[in-house]
Amino acid sequence: MKTPIPGTTDAPADAAGSSRLLARLLSGPTGIGTDSLRLAPVPALEAEPTEPAVEPPSAADAPAPVTPPSSQRIEGLYCPPAVRDDRALADEVNARLVEWAEKEISLYPDTELREPLVGFDAGRSVVLCHPDAPGIDHLMAAARLLIGENAVDDYFCEAEYGGSADRRGAALAVAQSAIDPAHNTPRYEADWRTGLDSHPALRSMRSAMDYFYALATPAQAQRFRHDIVNLYLGYNAEGDCISRERTPAVWEYLVQRQFNSFRACLNITDSIGGYELPAQLYAEPGVQRAVALSSNASTICNDLYSLRKEQASGRFHYSLPTVIAAEEECSIEDAFQKAIGVHNEIVHLFEEEAAALSAANPLVARFVTGLHNWMTGNHEWHAGNVGTRYATSP
Numbered sequence: 001m002k003t004p005i006p007g008t009t010d011a012p013a014d015a016a017g018s019s020r021l022l023a024r025l026l027s028g029p030t031g032i033g034t035d036s037l038r039l040a041p042v043p044a045l046e047a048e049p050t051e052p053a054v055e056p057p058s059a060a061d062a063p064a065p066v067t068p069p070s071s072q073r074i075e076g077l078y079c080p081p082a083v084r085d086d087r088a089l090a091d092e093v094n095a096r097l098v099e100w101a102e103k104e105i106s107l108y109p110d111t112e113l114r115e116p117l118v119g120f121d122a123g124r125s126v127v128l129c130h131p132d133a134p135g136i137d138h139l140m141a142a143a144r145l146l147i148g149e150n151a152v153d154d155y156f157c158e159a160e161y162g163g164s165a166d167r168r169g170a171a172l173a174v175a176q177s178a179i180d181p182a183h184n185t186p187r188y189e190a191d192w193r194t195g196l197d198s199h200p201a202l203r204s205m206r207s208a209m210d211y212f213y214a215l216a217t218p219a220q221a222q223r224f225r226h227d228i229v230n231l232y233l234g235y236n237a238e239g240d241c242i243s244r245e246r247t248p249a250v251w252e253y254l255v256q257r258q259f260n261s262f263r264a265c266l267n268i269t270d271s272i273g274g275y276e277l278p279a280q281l282y283a284e285p286g287v288q289r290a291v292a293l294s295s296n297a298s299t300i301c302n303d304l305y306s307l308r309k310e311q312a313s314g315r316f317h318y319s320l321p322t323v324i325a326a327e328e329e330c331s332i333e334d335a336f337q338k339a340i341g342v343h344n345e346i347v348h349l350f351e352e353e354a355a356a357l358s359a360a361n362p363l364v365a366r367f368v369t370g371l372h373n374w375m376t377g378n379h380e381w382h383a384g385n386v387g388t389r390y391a392t393s394p
């Protein structure tokens with residue numbers, strides 16, 4: 001018997017509904033958000049899975065390689081170029097993601113739905129953002145977490161697929177337990193495991209976290225869990241504003257955005273790079289500032305590239321350009337330019353902080369270089385999807 005997850009409804013049962021859900025799930029972060037059921041045994045908490053051997057797929061089974069359109073950057077948006085863009089490696093990551101999604105976690109019940117997964121091009125994203133990864137296992141760890149985070153956002157935060165602002169908090173608490181295990185009596189732990197196993201988003205996060213455990217230290221895993229719970233705090237702040245159709249002040253929006261951001265993705269840069277920044281160094285105020293600034297810039301980048309798509313949706317939404325337009329009573333075009341200025345100033349502040357930190361400690365220098373690589377790779381991924389997913393102006 002399936003254990004219901006608080007704040008959720010069943011996934012669409014028909015193929016068309018599943019197809020629409022998958023397309024939304026893999027359409028990339030949108031707006032303020034960093035914008036389907038088969039029972040299977042839940043892996044043991046202490047398990048350290050290894051990458052399964054990937055046999056060369058047949059011509060019929062292999063997902064078609066993705067060729068992104070030419071990069072089209074937003075005029076005036078400052079961000080240095082990405083360090084690496086390897087199409088062949090990205091295609092291999094995408095192929096392994098499809099195998100994981102279909103064979104290990106049943107993320108998609110219809111194998112024909114693999115194309116949107118490849119179209120999202122998570123492989124290119126992690127290849128761009130983690131040029132120092134020592135091997136494909138490390139890239140796969142980042143890619144699985146990325147897909148899992150998007151799944152939680154869609155299922156529990158998007159009204160179109162059953163999410164609701166008044167039930168979001170309960171659903172996200174259960175989602176957090178997929179990576180931050182519940183410890184109760186054997187009976188209720190068994191119920192909890194059944195609950196996790198009944199929902200695709202929870203299965204994906206649980207599986208992705210188990211792979212992450214295989215290469216991360218306990219301190220790095222705890223850092224990631226902390227960032228995800230902060231992300232969910234940001235989701236709840238967004239839900240509050242959207243349910244009341246309230247546009248926050250710019251300063252309040254920027255506070256929300258610092259939580260509802262890509263921070264969890266940037267902060268695993270050392271894990272994916274094959275080393276560890278010790279907890280005492282990570283906790284230093286300067287390092288925390290560098291993490292926040294690079295994450296804020298990366299997320300505002302998404303605001304800018306996503307604006308036209310959000311406007312076309314017809315639903316209430318808000319982003320840095322829209323809150324600036326409301327507060328300053330200016331056109332969205334003028335607000336868009338002002339938001340570019342905010343982004344650029346934050347990037348320059350990050351560069352100043354990173355330079356000072358790098359001069360003081362070589363290991364911290366390596367970590368902030370990883371933050372820089374993620375920020376530039378993320379920008380290139382967005383710019384490479386202009387015309388298919390994003391646009392360069394309001």
